Amino acid sequence: MSDARQTIEALLDEQRRFPPPDGLNRRAVVGSGDVYREARADVLAWWAKQAERLVWRRRWDEVLDWSRAPFARWFAGGRLNVTESCLDRHLPEHADRVAYYWEGEPGDRKIITYGSLHAEVCRLANALAALGVQKGDRVALYMGMVPELPATMLACARLGAPHVVVFGGFSAEALADRIADAGAKVLVTCDGAWRAGQVVPLKATADEALSRAPSVRHVLVVRRTGGDVPMLPGRDHYYDELVSAHPPWRPATECDAEDVLFILHTSGTTAKPKGIVHTCGGYLTYVTTTHSMVFDVHEKDDIYWCTADIGWITGHSYAVYAPLANGTTSVLYEGAPSHPDKDRVWDTVERYGITTMYTAPSEIRTCMKWGDSYLARHDLSSLRLLGTVGEPINPEAWMWYRDIVGSGRCPVVDTWWQTETGGLVIAPLPGVTTTKPGSATLPLPGVAADVVDGQGRSVAPGEGGYLVITEPWPGMLRGIDGDEERFFETYWRRFSRPEEGRWVFFSGDGAKRDSDGYFWLLGRVDDVMCVSGHRISTLEVESALVDHPAVAEAAVVGRSDPETGQAITAFVTLRSVVEADDDLAEELRAHVSRKIGAIARPSSVVFADELPKTRSGEIMRRLLRDISERRELGDLTTLADAGVVQDIVERAKAGRAATG
Ligand code: WT7
Numbered sequence: 001m002s003d004a005r006q007t008i009e010a011l012l013d014e015q016r017r018f019p020p021p022d023g024l025n026r027r028a029v030v031g032s033g034d035v036y037r038e039a040r041a042d043v044l045a046w047w048a049k050q051a052e053r054l055v056w057r058r059r060w061d062e063v064l065d066w067s068r069a070p071f072a073r074w075f076a077g078g079r080l081n082v083t084e085s086c087l088d089r090h091l092p093e094h095a096d097r098v099a100y101y102w103e104g105e106p107g108d109r110k111i112i113t114y115g116s117l118h119a120e121v122c123r124l125a126n127a128l129a130a131l132g133v134q135k136g137d138r139v140a141l142y143m144g145m146v147p148e149l150p151a152t153m154l155a156c157a158r159l160g161a162p163h164v165v166v167f168g169g170f171s172a173e174a175l176a177d178r179i180a181d182a183g184a185k186v187l188v189t190c191d192g193a194w195r196a197g198q199v200v201p202l203k204a205t206a207d208e209a210l211s212r213a214p215s216v217r218h219v220l221v222v223r224r225t226g227g228d229v230p231m232l233p234g235r236d237h238y239y240d241e242l243v244s245a246h247p248p249w250r251p252a253t254e255c256d257a258e259d260v261l262f263i264l265h266t267s268g269t270t271a272k273p274k275g276i277v278h279t280c281g282g283y284l285t286y287v288t289t290t291h292s293m294v295f296d297v298h299e300k301d302d303i304y305w306c307t308a309d310i311g312w313i314t315g316h317s318y319a320v321y322a323p324l325a326n327g328t329t330s331v332l333y334e335g336a337p338s339h340p341d342k343d344r345v346w347d348t349v350e351r352y353g354i355t356t357m358y359t360a361p362s363e364i365r366t367c368m369k370w371g372d373s374y375l376a377r378h379d380l381s382s383l384r385l386l387g388t389v390g391e392p393i394n395p396e397a398w399m400w401y402r403d404i405v406g407s408g409r410c411p412v413v414d415t416w417w418q419t420e421t422g423g424l425v426i427a428p429l430p431g432v433t434t435t436k437p438g439s440a441t442l443p444l445p446g447v448a449a450d451v452v453d454g455q456g457r458s459v460a461p462g463e464g465g466y467l468v469i470t471e472p473w474p475g476m477l478r479g480i481d482g483d484e485e486r487f488f489e490t491y492w493r494r495f496s497r498p499e500e501g502r503w504v505f506f507s508g509d510g511a512k513r514d515s516d517g518y519f520w521l522l523g524r525v526d527d528v529m530c531v532s533g534h535r536i537s538t539l540e541v542e543s544a545l546v547d548h549p550a551v552a553e554a555a556v557v558g559r560s561d562p563e564t565g566q567a568i569t570a571f572v573t574l575r576s577v578v579e580a581d582d583d584l585a586e587e588l589r590a591h592v593s594r595k596i597g598a599i600a601r602p603s604s605v606v607f608a609d610e611l612p613k614t615r616s617g618e619i620m621r622r623l624l625r626d627i628s629e630r631r632e633l634g635d636l637t638t639l640a641d642a643g644v645v646q647d648i649v650e651r652a653k654a655g656r657a658a659t660g
Pocket of ligand 1: 266312313314388389390391392393414415416417418419420440507508509521522523524530533534535
C-alpha cells in the first residue's frame with residue numbers, strides 16, 4: 001500500500017497548489033442539523049423510520065441482523081415486492097402522473113405515466129414468466145436508454161428475478177463475461193440504439209456474445225432503430241409482440257427483504273469484474289431516503305433529470321428505483337449531449353422545465369468547454385437544485401455549474417458514493433449543510449464515514465488517508481456474486497478488527513477532512529481509474545492489450561485530464577518482430593475498444609523497450625504514473641535497471657504529443 005500512500009500525497013500536493021476559492025460557501029443556509037442528531041441518537045430507529053417510506057407486505061422482525069458480519073441482513077423477516085412501492089401504490093391517486101418524459105435522440109418523444117408503466121411492467125412480467133423465468137432466475141439486459149429499459153428492470157423485480165444490466169457501450173466479450181458470471185437465462189436487448197447520430201448495433205453485439213454465453217435460452221428484442229436484425233427462431237422474440245400478447249395485470253411476487261434485487265458488475269483491481277449484489281428492502285429504503293433528502297423531492301411538481309446511463313449504478317438508483325418510489329416525474333434522454341447541437345442539454349432543461357438536474361463533473365466540464373453561448377440560447381430559470389456525482393469536481397467546474405447553469409440561485413450537491421454503497425453516502429442536505437466548492441461535505445444522517453491511516457486510526461484534519469465507512473448502512477452491498485472470499489478481501493480485511501467485533505468498509509478512495517470535518521475526495525488509491533466518471537480497471541485494460549499478438553507486456557495508468565478527470569496511458573513493450581509506429585498505436589487502441597468497449601480506449605500508447613521493474617520483477621506503476629503526470633521522479637533505487645526510465649520519459653513526451 002505504500003504505492004497508495006504516495007498517490008494520496010501526490011493528490012494532496014495537487015490540492016495545495018490549486019486551493020478552492022475562499023469565502024464562497026456562505027450562500028447555503030446553515031440549518032439546525034436536527035436530522036443528523038436524530039439519526040445519531042438511535043441509528044437503527046432512524047433507519048426503521050425511513051423504511052416506513054416503503055410498502056411492506058410484512059413488517060421486519062429485526063432492523064439489522066449483523067451477527068454474520070460483514071454479511072448484513074437489513075429489515076430481517078420483512079416481506080415486500082419493490083414494484084409495489086415504485087408503481088402500485090401510486091395508482092389509486094396518481095395513475096396519470098408522468099413517471100418519465102422520454103426523449104429519443106432523433107427527437108421523438110413519449111410520455112409514460114405511472115399507470116402505463118405499471119401496465120407495461122405487468123405485461124412483460126407475464127411474458128417473461130411464460131418463457132419460464134421464475135423467482136431467483138437471472139435476466140441480463142443490454143439495452144439503450146429507452147423506456148423499455150426501466151420497464152424490464154421492474155418486470156424482473158415484479159417476478160423476484162434479479163436483473164443484470166450491462167452498459168450498452170460494452171463489447172461482446174464484456175457482455176459475454178457478465179452474462180456467464182451471472183448465469184442469466186434470458187437476455188433483453190434492442191435492435192440498436194441511437195448515439196451521436198449513429199446506430200449502435202446492440203443485437204449484433206449480443207449475438208456475438210451469446211455464442212459464448214450458453215446459459216441464455218431466450219432473447220427479447222426491442223425494436224428501436226428499425227434496422228434488419230437476424231432473429232434466431234425459437235430463441236429470439238420481438239419484445240412488442242410478446243408484451244401485447246399478455247394482459248396488463250400480474251400480482252407481484254412476494255420477496256424477502258434480503259432477496260437479491262439485482263447484480264451490477266463493476267471494475268476492481270483484477271481483470272475480472274465483480275458482480276455487486278443488492279437486495280430489496282435495505283436498498284430501496286436507502287435510495288428512496290437519500291433521494292428525498294438530498295434532492296429535496298417532496299414537491300410533486302418537480303421535474304427531475306438524472307443524466308446517467310441506467311447501465312451504471314447512478315441510473316439504477318437515481319433514474320429508476322428512488323425517483324419511482326418517491327413518485328417523481330423524471331426526464332429520460334436516449335442519446336448524446338451534443339446531438340444535434342451542443343445545446344441539447346439546455347434545450348431539454350428549458351422544454352421540460354427541469355427543476356433538479358443530476359450529472360457528472362465530466363459532462364459539466366465538457367459543456368463548460370463548449371462555451372456559455374449554448375446556455376444563453378435557453379431559459380434555465382426552472383432549475384432549483386444541481387447535483388453532481390462520479391468523480392471529484394474541481395472548484396472551477398463547481399463554480400461554473402452554480403453560477404452559470406444555476407445563475408447562483410441553486411444549491412450544488414456534490415455526492416460521493418459507489419456501486420457498492422447502493423446510494424449516496426457523503427453529500428450535503430440542501431438548506432441544512434453549508435457547502436464548499438469541491439467538497440462532498442459530510443456523511444448523510446445515519447451514515448458513519450472516516451478517513452484513516454494505514455493502521456486504521458483517524459487522521460488529523462488536513463492529512464490524507466483512506467476513506468472508510470465504519471457502521472453498516474441499509475444500501476450496502478450484500479456481497480460479490482459467487483465470491484465470498486473476494487468480498488471479504490476487497491472491502492473488509494484491511495481495516496476491520498473482527499476479534500473486537502469492529503467491521504470497517506474500505507472504499508478504495510483517498511480523502512482528507514478539513515478542520516470543519518468536511519470530506520474532500522482525492523480519487524482512487526488502488527489500480528482503478530476513473531475516466532469521465534466511468535470506473536475502469538488498469539488490469540482489465542492490460543489484459544486486453546496483451547491479448548493483441550504484437551504486445552509482449554503492458555502497464556496501464558490513469559493520468560489527470562482537464563476534461564475527463566483521468567485519461568488512460570498504456571505503456572507497451574512489443575514482441576521483437578513488430579515495428580512500433582502510429583498505426584500500431586491506433587490498432588492497439590481499437591483492440592482495447594473491441595475487447596472492453598470504447599470507454600476503456602487508451603488515450604495514449606507509449607512504446608518502450610522495457611518496463612521499469614523492481615528487482616523482484618514487479619512493474620513499478622507508481623513510477624509510470626509519475627512519468628505520465630510529468631511529476632518529479634522519486635526514489636529509483638528499487639529499480640532493477642534505472643536506464644530504462646530515461647528512455648520511457650522521452651518516449652512518453654513524444655507519444656503524448658502524437659496521440660494525446
Ligand atoms: C467511484 C465509484 C456512484 C456514482 C457513480 C460511480 C468516484 C463517485 C464521487 C464524488 C469524488 C467520486 C470514487 C468512487 N466518485 N462520486 N462525488 N467525488 N469521487 O460509481 O462506478 O461505482 O465508481 O467513483 O472514486 O470510488 P462507481
